[in-house]
Every structure is written in C-alpha cells, then in structure tokens.
Amino acid sequence: MTNRIITDISNYIFVTDTPAKSDAIFLPGGSHPAQPEYAAELYKKGLAKWIIPSGGVSVKRDSWPGVREKADIYTGNYKSDCEFFTDVLQKNGVPASAIIGEDRSGHTRDNAFMSRTAVDKSGIKIRTAMIVCKAFHARRCLMLWQMAFPDVRFIVCPVHCFNITKENWFTTEQGIDRVLGELSRCGNQFVAEIKEYML
Numbered sequence: 001m002t003n004r005i006i007t008d009i010s011n012y013i014f015v016t017d018t019p020a021k022s023d024a025i026f027l028p029g030g031s032h033p034a035q036p037e038y039a040a041e042l043y044k045k046g047l048a049k050w051i052i053p054s055g056g057v058s059v060k061r062d063s064w065p066g067v068r069e070k071a072d073i074y075t076g077n078y079k080s081d082c083e084f085f086t087d088v089l090q091k092n093g094v095p096a097s098a099i100i101g102e103d104r105s106g107h108t109r110d111n112a113f114m115s116r117t118a119v120d121k122s123g124i125k126i127r128t129a130m131i132v133c134k135a136f137h138a139r140r141c142l143m144l145w146q147m148a149f150p151d152v153r154f155i156v157c158p159v160h161c162f163n164i165t166k167e168n169w170f171t172t173e174q175g176i177d178r179v180l181g182e183l184s185r186c187g188n189q190f191v192a193e194i195k196e197y198m199l
Contacts, residue, residue: 006170013182014166015138017155022048022128024119028111028141029055029081030134032068034159036085039132040092042157050124051089052100054115055081059106068161100124108137109189112144119149130155136164136178140186 025039025048039051057064057080067074067084074091078084082103089099102118105111119126126149133141135158142156162174169175 009179009183010166010169013139013179013186014135014158015142015156016135016158016166019047019130019157020128020155021046022130022155023126024048024050024052024124024129026112026115026129026131026145027051027053027085028108028131028133028137029053029058029085029105030161031065031081031084032134032159032161033070033074033084033088034161035132035134036088037092038157038159039130040089040094042130042132043089043094043098044092048130050098050100050126051094052102052115052119053082053085053089054102054105054111054118055085056104056106057081108140109144112141112148115145116148126152128153128155130157132157132159134158134161134164135166136169136175136182140182140189143186143190 019042025042027035027039036053042048043051064079074084074088076087080103082101086099086101090096100118100122102114105114129152131141131145131154138156138158142154145154164175164178169179
C-alpha cells in the first residue's frame with residue numbers, strides 16, 4: 001500500500017471528535033472495560049445525563065467471551081456485554097438510575113436499533129449524544145447510530161483496544177484484518193440504505 005491509501009483509510013475509519021456536553025452516551029457492545037470506564041469518566045465530568053450500554057452475546061459465539069482486561073477488578077459472572085458494561089459503570093461511580101441498558105443485541109446494527117427501542121421505551125429525549133466505541137469501530141458505529149437516531153447530533157469518542165490505533169493499524173496482521181474488515185462492512189452493510197436514499 002502507498003502512504004496515501006493508508007492515510008485515506010485511516011482518516012475514514014478512525015473518526016474522532018472532542019467530547020462535549022450531550023444528553024447521553026452510547027456504548028456499542030464489547031468485552032473491554034476501556035469503553036465503560038471512559039464513559040463513566042465523561043459522565044462524572046457532567047457531560048451527559050444518561051448512559052446506554054448495549055449488547056447481549058455476539059452472533060458469532062455461543063456464550064459471552066469473558067473480560068478482556070482487568071479481570072481482577074471486574075469479577076462478575078457476566079452473561080452479556082450490557083451486564084459487564086453496567087457493572088463497570090457502577091464500579092466507576094455511575095448510579096444505576098443513569099443507566100438504560102439493552103442486553104439482547106448480537107451485532108453492531110442491533111446495538112444501535114435496539115438502543116433506540118430502549119430509549120423510546122424509557123421516554124427520554126436525546127438531541128445530542130456521544131458514542132464511546134473502539135477506535136477502529138468508530139465509522140461504522142457512527143453510521144449505524146445515525147441511521148437509528150436520524151435527528152440526533154453525534155460526537156464520536158473512541159478508545160483504543162487490541163492495541164490498534166490510527167497510527168499503527170497497518171503494521172500488524174491483526175490491525176490490517178480489523179480495519180479492512182471494518183472498511184468492507186462500511187460498504188456492504190449499507191447497500192440497501194444508500195440505494196434507497198440515492199435512487
């Protein structure tokens with residue numbers, strides 16, 4: 001690959017905004033504590049009133065995979081991404097009253113649309129929101145949450161997991177697989193919506 005190709009892919013996939021006052025924080029599913037830890041930090045700074053963690057068990061697995069980092073701190077017998085994230089949030093000072101969980105989704109698209117269902121059922125109004133996601137997952141999360149919440153202004157606040165960053169993804173096989181997989185999914189998962197919008 002040439003530097004221009006790497007730069008273009010990096011700029012597209014690794015969306016990063018500055019955290020700002022919002023109505024809510026969305027957490028796409030996962031098993032790294034970095035996402036809910038950062039969300040808790042933003043919450044305690046007064047940047048959001050609500051946190052919406054999402055995720056059941058991935059459609060690629062039969063059961064929840066276990067805590068990826070800090071298993072000595074987060075020791076629960078978690079059954080879902082949402083249950084794990086909720087425990088991390090509470091252990092980091094977020095009250096249960098501020099958490100609206102969604103624990104049935106098995107992939108990112110469902111994370112977004114089932115979070116919409118949970119928000120609608122709760123009766124809260126969201127006009128602005130942050131998405132705290134893995135850095136290499138940022139573009140697809142933004143696209144999906146924007147589809148699920150077309151009237152919400154989103155701010156993407158990524159965290160680094162698997163040691164994959166904008167600066168180094170192209171230097172390891174794991175980084176290349178993750179980022180180019182995201183690039184592919186950002187096209188093939190949105191074909192119907194793009195055609196509907198454009199044609």
